Amino acid sequence: DGGITQSPKYLFRKEGQNVTLSCEQNLNHDAMYWYRQDPGQGLRLIYYSQIVNDFQKGDIAEGYSVSREKKESFPLTVTSAQKNPTAFYLCASSLGPRKPQHFGDGTRLSIL
């Protein structure tokens, strides 16, 4: 079955620690995205990548980093510079600009 896999589903981080969230897709989509959702809020774009080895900052990129070395993979690192990292993180992919984005089931990150 084709889809987007995010792991882990739950993640705990200590203060000052970097953590990496995994996102893998087997849909052969060129574009991939990372969003953050906070309670009662919509999804806000962190980073996006339209093609391998290229990525762009979204609206709230500060404190985050990404890489896109393979078409299938778009990991997100939440660095210690992100002062409020507790949130639900969603990864998505799409065939292109006028195609729907398809989402994984998310990773919930909490601070210990």
Next chain:
Amino acid sequence: DQQVKQNSPSLSVQEGRISILNCDYTNSMFDYFLWYKKYPAEGPTFLISISSIKDKNEDGRFTVFLNKSAKHLSLHIVPSQPGDSAVYFCAASLLYGGSQGNLIFGKGTKLSVKP
């Protein structure tokens, strides 16, 4: 400033009746609109989309209407079923420009369909 607004945080509807979810936008350059459905602790699921060259798109029980002059779109679900209970997000995107394809989401409307 919010570019995509869903002004009703919640909506309650009786099973079998019509559910109407509304969405307003401020950027007249948006030209592609989508509706997503989301259950707790899951990712959003794509429901239906519409491009700015149309004013209506239908898929089974779901119909999206677009009123460009009013910068307003709505999602109609007929008939509503208890399984439709979820949070519905409206999203919009630009076709051109550096951020083409990126989605701007509203804050969502929680729909409850009562048996």
